Amino acid sequence: MPESLRIVHCFRSPVGGIFRHVRDLAGAQVAAGHQVGIVCDSTTGGEYEARMLRELETKLPLGVHRTPMQRHIGLGDLSSAWKTYDIIKELRPDVLHGHGAKGGVYSRMFGTLLRVSRYRVARLYSPHGGSLHYDEKSVTGRFFFALERIMERLSEHILFVSRQERDTFVRKVGPPRAPNTVVYNGVTGxxxxxxxxxxxxxxxxxxxxxxxxxxxxxxxxxxxxxxxxxxxxxxxxxxxxxxxxxxxxxxxxxxxxxxxxxxxxxxxxxxxxxxxxxxxxxxxxxxxxxxxxxxxxxxxxxxxxxxxxxxxxxxxxxxxxxxxxxxxxxxxxxxxxxxxxxxxxxxxxxxxxxxxFGADAMASRIEGIYREARRN
The missing domain is CATH 3.40.50.2000 (Glycogen Phosphorylase B;)
Structure with a gap:
């Protein structure tokens, strides 16, 4: 029987498509026998999202952990980042999967700190649009695309949700140097x-x-x-x-x-x-x-x-x-x-x-990528 993995999904805002993607993926991973947890922002989303997170928490062995995460980089980001790192370190993930711009930075930065401490963790990143929406000619865009290039060196694998998203990455950031795969989002039966x-x-x-x-x-x-x-x-x-x-x-x-x-x-x-x-x-x-x-x-x-x-x-x-x-x-x-x-x-x-676009096919492909990333 394949080894059970400790999987932590990290993202900022528990709303919209990213939240839906993580919910489906986490549910499929728990059904496959893995230990799964979520770390996300505590300041966004309303009662609807809070109720969904409470329901999700009852199903995730590693729980749901909410802590403030700023949308934009600033001085307050230092303290919130440190709190997030403490949570992730306590969860001891085998796989740290970041979603969106903030989740992508946190997962690879904190995963690297864990690896420096000789803790084996695979660092994965799914942009979900995120920083790729910025204009490559703007100052903000140039900053984020330079950051993407740096973070790419800290990635075992990058998962794109469409061919167009990968093409945008190539155009704005450059050809991915990390292993990468297009895996479409999936809906349930x-x-x-x-x-x-x-x-x-x-x-x-x-x-x-x-x-x-x-x-x-x-x-x-x-x-x-x-x-x-x-x-x-x-x-x-x-x-x-x-x-x-x-x-x-x-x-x-x-x-x-x-x-x-x-x-x-x-x-x-x-x-x-x-x-x-x-x-x-x-x-x-x-x-x-x-x-x-x-x-x-x-x-x-x-x-x-x-x-x-x-x-x-x-x-x-x-x-x-x-x-x-x-x-x-x-x-x-x-x-x-x-x-x-x-x-x-x-x-x-x-x-x-x-x-x-089936959810089962999506989860199966991503699990295979996790296992390959763990070998690197």
Whole structure:
């Protein structure tokens, strides 16, 4: 029987796609007999995320450990970093897997300190977009890409969630010198049960973080443009939380849409899918967004921007993709709402999504990479 591993996942923000990825991966790893724990920030996320972490903690042998982690590097980062290191050292991981920019730095820096202390630990990193979203011409971007180059030397393996993410790394940071693999995100079997729209469902749904990178402002503008194009009043739900949410509430009010655009706090994706007939993913940048996979698995119609790894999901059904502009998104929304039956024909099939993006396959491949990294 293969050796059981002590696996610690380190990331900053327990929200969005990274959190979903870690939850699925950790659950599959526990089911495979491994000792798994999580270390993440204690200052982000609301009651919904806190409840999910409490539920997760009951299933993880190494527990859930929350400590303050700043989003940006600063003087306060020194004390929070030291607290994180103490937690990780106490957990004695065989594998330290960092997710996102902050988790990637912490996992490789602290893993290296443990290795200097003659403690054998494999250091792995999954960018999940993270610092790769920065403009390579900006001062901030140059700083983070130089840091990525340094940290790469401290990595046993880099895991990319899409070919596009790896290509972006090559373009902005340079060809990876550490071993690296593309492993797609995966959804679980139970998520392939169709979710029907409720009797009073809205026309469109935005679900995700409330920040400009994810395009809520584009969604609002596109909804108004789609109304003009179709000559009808359109309704929508916007589900999520984030530091810019108040700005989008104000944008909806300014455009006279407050009576038909309704905001909801974060909720399970499948609950949100019942709120509307068509899901819109208006992101300006992505890695391999879970919400796209979840919505397709649930049989939802979708308009999505052609950014990040999304085109890899729609390789055999590119007609549902649009450019990340309000005008292009509005055109896609108008086309979808005008003839939903015809639009359904351009969606990827559930069978194709299941074959290419299954959670079990994702976890199995990553376990093999962990074991190989442990031998280095």
């Amino acid at each position: 139970r998520e392939f049960e169709p979710v029907a729209a409720s009797a009073d469902a809205a026309d469109f749904l935005y679900i995700g973080m409330m920040r400009d990178l994810k395009g809520p402002d584009l969604f609002i503008e596109a909804l108004q443009l789609a109304e003009r194009a179709t000559g009808r009043r359109l309704s929508a739900f916007m589900v999520g939380a984030g530091e810019d949410r108040d700005k989008y509430v104000a944008q909806v009010a300014e455009r006279g849409l407050a009576d038909r655009v309704h905001f909801r706090d974060p909720m399970p994706a499948r609950e949100a899918f019942a709120l509307a007939r068509i899901v819109v993913v208006p992101s300006r940048a992505e890695a391999m967004p879970y919400i796209v996979l979840e919505a397709l698995a649930a049989g939802k119609l979708m308009v999505a921007t052609s950014v990040g790894g999304i085109p890899e999901i729609f390789e055999n059904a590119p007609a549902a993709l649009v450019e990340p502009s309000a005008q292009a998104i509005a055109a896609g929304m108008a086309r979808a709402i005008d003839d939903e039956a015809a639009y359904a024909a351009v969606m990827p099939s559930g069978e194709e999504v299941r074959a290419r």
